[in-house]
Amino acid sequence: MPTPPFSSNLQDQLTDPTAWKFSSELGPVFTPRFFCCTDSNAMGITGGKEPVAVIELAANPAFEGETVNYSGTDSYDPDGSITAYAWLFEGHTPASGTASSGTLNYASAGTYTIQLIVTDGTSLDSSPARVELEVKPPLFEGYLATSAGVFYGTGGVTWTGKNSGLSGDDLIVYDVKIDPVTQDNPEANKTVWRCGRGGIQVSRDGGATWTEKNPTSVANTWSDSPPPAISDLTFRQLLFAGSQLYVIATWQEGGGDWRSTLYYTDNAPDVLSDAAATVTWVEVVL
Numbered sequence: 626m627p628t629p630p631f632s633s634n635l636q637d638q639l640t641d642p643t644a645w646k647f648s649s650e651l652g653p654v655f656t657p658r659f660f661c662c663t664d665s666n667a668m669g670i671t672g673g674k675e676p677v678a679v680i681e682l683a684a685n686p687a688f689e690g691e692t693v694n695y696s697g698t699d700s701y702d703p704d705g706s707i708t709a710y711a712w713l714f715e716g717h718t719p720a721s722g723t724a725s726s727g728t729l730n731y732a733s734a735g736t737y738t739i740q741l742i743v744t745d746g747t748s749l750d751s752s753p754a755r756v757e758l759e760v761k762p763p764l765f766e767g768y769l770a771t772s773a774g775v776f777y778g779t780g781g782v783t784w785t786g787k788n789s790g791l792s793g794d795d796l797i798v799y800d801v802k803i804d805p806v807t808q809d810n811p812e813a814n815k816t817v818w819r820c821g822r823g824g825i826q827v828s829r830d831g832g833a834t835w836t837e838k839n840p841t842s843v844a845n846t847w848s849d850s851p852p853p854a855i856s857d858l859t860f861r862q863l864l865f866a867g868s869q870l871y872v873i874a875t876w877q878e879g880g881g882d883w884r885s886t887l888y889y890t891d892n893a894p895d896v897l898s899d900a901a902a903t904v905t906w907v908e909v910v911l
Contacts, residue, residue: 673702673703673704673705673745673747673749674703674704674749675745675749675750675751675752676701676703676705676707676743676744676749676750676751677700677701677702677703677743677751677754678697678700678742678743678751678752679699679700679701679741680695680696680697680739680754680755680756681694681695681696681697681698681699682694682695682739682756682758685756685758685759686759686760686761687731687758687759687760688760688761689731689734689760690730690731690732692728692730693729693730693731694726694729695726695727695728696725696726697710697712697725697726697741697743698725698726700741700743700751700754702743702745702746705745705746705747706745706746707744707745708744708745709723709743709744710722710724710725710741710742710743710744711723711741711742711743711744712724712740713738713739713740714729714737714739715737715738715739716731716733716737717729717731717737729758731758731760733760734761734762735760736757736760737757738755738756738757738758739755739756739757739758740753740754740755741753741754742754799820799821799859799860799861799862800820800860800861800863801818801863802817802818802863802864802865803815803816803817803818804816804817804818804865805865813830813831813833814830814831815830815832816828817832818838818863818870819835820860820861820862820863821860822858822859824837824839824855824860825837825839825840825872826838827904838904839855839906840855840874840888840906840908841906851878853876853878853884857876857877858874858875858876859874859876860872860874860875861874861875866889868891869889869891870889870890871887871888871889872889872906873885873886873887873888874887886908886909887908887909888907888908888909889906889907889909890906891907
């Protein structure tokens with residue numbers, strides 16, 4: 626008869642006459658009627674096989690600040706089931722966990738080791754499973770112009786509205802530019818220009834506050850149309866050329882024709898020292 630690691634209870638079941646039936650062709654045939662359970666740990670096996678820990682991470686690699694889902698649910702025990710999870714998260718707060726799955730979030734780029742040990746129903750621990758999680762700095766950092774306004778984003782993960790003081794749907798943003806002098810500064814120190822319907826604005830603090838920098842008037846070279854008001858203009862295509870900043874103003878005159886005027890300013894750097902500085906715009910006569 627079987628010897629340990631089978632339990633005495635299991636041996637009694639194996640020797641029970643009702644566990645066997647007779648076949649004229651095969652002779653006595655064992656009928657495993659007592660295998661009632663999905664977990665073989667319940668069968669009294671005391672010397673089972675070691676469980677295996679399996680780690681899944683998504684996404685990997687990840688960006689700074691991006692949510693990473695971790696899971697150990699694919700871990701398994703060859704002769705039973707997993708009853709406990711023990712995680713270690715290098716460089717993370719919290720640094721450990723006991724759930725079968727969860728989320729991580731790393732603020733700093735680097736390579737971090739994620740470790741998992743699982744335990745089965747007979748208190749056997751797996752060998753540690755380890756996976757390297759690569760966290761990358763943002764691939765993108767900058768401004769996005771949409772019909773809803775201006776947004777700032779990093780890594781393509783989170784976009785933050787930069788439209789304080791605007792009138793919502795009244796603003797259509799066609800272009801946004803970071804001043805070349807400050808484009809490498811942190812967001813809060815960047816000087817950002819934007820243009821759209823009804824105005825040109827500039828921000829010295831990365832888009833937190835905006836100041837109007839419109840031309841005071843628009844010359845009219847067509848006798849069939851009165852001069853447009855600034856509120857009638859749509860400003861497009863901001864372009865830096867050295868210390869000069871160019872912008873195109875377009876409007877639709879009374880006869881239905883579209884007109885445009887090209888402006889530039891030599892004193893765009895004034896906004897770097899004074900958010901309220903007046904910018905003088907000069908019409909370019911083509």
